[in-house]
Amino acid sequence: MKTIGVIGGMSWESSAEYYRLLNRHAKARLGGHHNARSLMVTVDFAQVEALQRAGDWDALGVQMAEAAQQLERGGADIVLLATNTMHRVRAAIEATISIPFLHIADPTGQALRASGFTRAGLLGTRYTMEQDFYVGRLREAHGIEAIVPNEHDRADVHRIIYDELCHGNVDAQSRGVYQRVIEDLAARGAQAVILGCTEITLLIGQKDSTLPVFDTTALHAQAAVDWAIGSQTDA
Known part of the structure; x- marks a missing residue:
């Protein structure tokens, strides 16, 4: 099995979920006592969040690229960025490594x-x-039209991620907010809902949604394990 490199810490709550999912998928594929071969570089989310608020994506690109290079030097065969938002700087990462980068979208x-x-x-x-950077990737690479909440609901969704989920706080009232937003998206023609932040999986699952749920965290982790095992088999 190839080694999966993960840039984590954005937040560490979802990075812990990545670690669990990578190992669970590897065990499901290989059985026995198998788990995923992996490396993780954990950045300081306080610094990342401050740069996001400041709109300094260039500095963030440098920081993510350095983390990816660290993973490659450590023996990773593929890089995962364990956050949807920071795929805003994926070009900076891809430009500085020679191993594959698996885009979460x-x-x-x-x-x-x-x-x-x-x-x-x-x-x-x-x-x-x-x-x-994300909506366009879905549209151009996969022909998926992404429908986003209205301005007020976007503010609520964003606030709950940063003020609650990134701190590991899972609140039933906030779950209700997300469920209401999902219902509104369905009324506007959405056929499914994308949990497009790696923390949302802590709050919303299929049982909480009237629309089919596509969890980017789980799908990203499973694709990485499939690649790591498939590459080894092909070799």
Whole structure:
């Protein structure tokens, strides 16, 4: 099995979920006492969040690229960025490493298409919902139209991520807010909902949604394990 490199810490709550999912998928594929071969570089989210608020994506690109290079030097065969928002700087990462980079939107786009869906509601940080780096990837690479919440709901979704979920706080009232937003997206024509922030999986699962749920965290981790095992088999 190849070694999976993860840039984590954004937040560490979702990075812990990545670690669990990578190992769970590897065990499911290989059985016995198997787990995933992995490395993780954990950045300080306080610094990242401050740069996000300041709009300094160039500095963030440098920081993420350095983390990816550290993973490559450590023996990683592929790099995962364990956050949707920071894919805003994926070009800076890809430019500085020679190993593959697995974009988090791709397994989700592929899963949506395989299920016959072409219009999906997108929940995430305001950066992910409002900027084109993610919505554009879904549209151009996978033919998926992403529908985002209205301005007021985007603010609520973003606030709950940063003020609650990134701190490990899972609140039933906030779950209700997300459920209301999902219902509104369905009324606007969404066929499914994308959990487009790696923390949202802590709050929302399929049982909480009237729309089919596509969890980017779970799909990303599973795709990485499939690649790591498939590459080894091909070799």
